[in-house]
Amino acid sequence: MFKLSEENIQPFRLQEALHNEKAGGYVSFEGWVRNHNLGKKVTKLEYEAYPSLAIKEAKQILEEAKQKFSILDAHCVHRVGSLDIGKIAVWIGVNSIHRGPAFLACEYIIDEFKLRVPIWKKEHYVDGDSGWVKCHHCHEKHKA
Amino acid sequence: MKNIEVEYYAILREERGCKQENTTTLSTTPRELYLELQKKYGFTLSIENVKPAINDDFVDWDYLLQVNDKVVFIPPVTGG
Numbered sequence: 001m002f003k004l005s006e007e008n009i010q011p012f013r014l015q016e017a018l019h020n021e022k023a024g025g026y027v028s029f030e031g032w033v034r035n036h037n038l039g040k041k042v043t044k045l046e047y048e049a050y051p052s053l054a055i056k057e058a059k060q061i062l063e064e065a066k067q068k069f070s071i072l073d074a075h076c077v078h079r080v081g082s083l084d085i086g087k088i089a090v091w092i093g094v095n096s097i098h099r100g101p102a103f104l105a106c107e108y109i110i111d112e113f114k115l116r117v118p119i120w121k122k123e124h125y126v127d128g129d130s131g132w133v134k135c136h137h138c139h140e141k142h143k144a
Numbered sequence: 145m146k147n148i149e150v151e152y153y154a155i156l157r158e159e160r161g162c163k164q165e166n167t168t169t170l171s172t173t174p175r176e177l178y179l180e181l182q183k184k185y186g187f188t189l190s191i192e193n194v195k196p197a198i199n200d201d202f203v204d205w206d207y208l209l210q211v212n213d214k215v216v217f218i219p220p221v222t223g224g
Binding site for chain 2: 050134
């Protein structure tokens with residue numbers, strides 16, 4: 001399941017859809033809006049998506065994760081619109097019989113998502129300026 | 145001359161000043177069309193940093209444009 005959402009992401013609600021008696025574990029990732037980037041103070045973010053292709057590509061990534069790893073299911077929700085500091089921009093949840101594949105699948109999904117899904121973020125800064133985030137750092141693992 | 149629908153997102157939407165337009169062009173590929181529109185509207189992203197999509201699928205730059213295709217030029221993605 002992949003969804004673009006204009007509403008706040010509520011992980012506990014989303015997690016319920018992954019409850020499964022066969023599952024021995026559940027791994028999730030939440031991407032949060034932080035208050036700084038590349039030395040600039042950020043006040044909020046705006047996310048814009050190309051919906052039809054974003055949904056298609058994200059579903060493809062979830063399907064790949066299910067093929068590559070021994071997991072039961074994988075879900076993802078990404079916000080669009082304006083987000084304040086601390087809000088959840090993206091949520092990924094994976095359940096599996098044993099924990100190992102769920103960790104690996106979760107990481108695979110967020111890494112591929114950042115490279116492939118047509119969604120863009122614009123930062124708004126304390127000084128009133130704003131700008132679309134450039135790709136120089138966002139594709140480096142563990143940085144974005 | 146072909147009629148092509150172009151949709152813009154993020155920085156390209158702002159630089160073009162609209163989200164969607166219909167254009168009549170002699171360009172035969174998305175590569176030619178991007179360069180044509182870049183020259184016309186001064187897009188700051190070089191073609192190496194953009195990916196083309198036609199009718200909601202990624203395609204190669206050498207795809208042959210068909211009448212009424214919907215073209216989207218995708219800036220570097222920054223979701224997540």
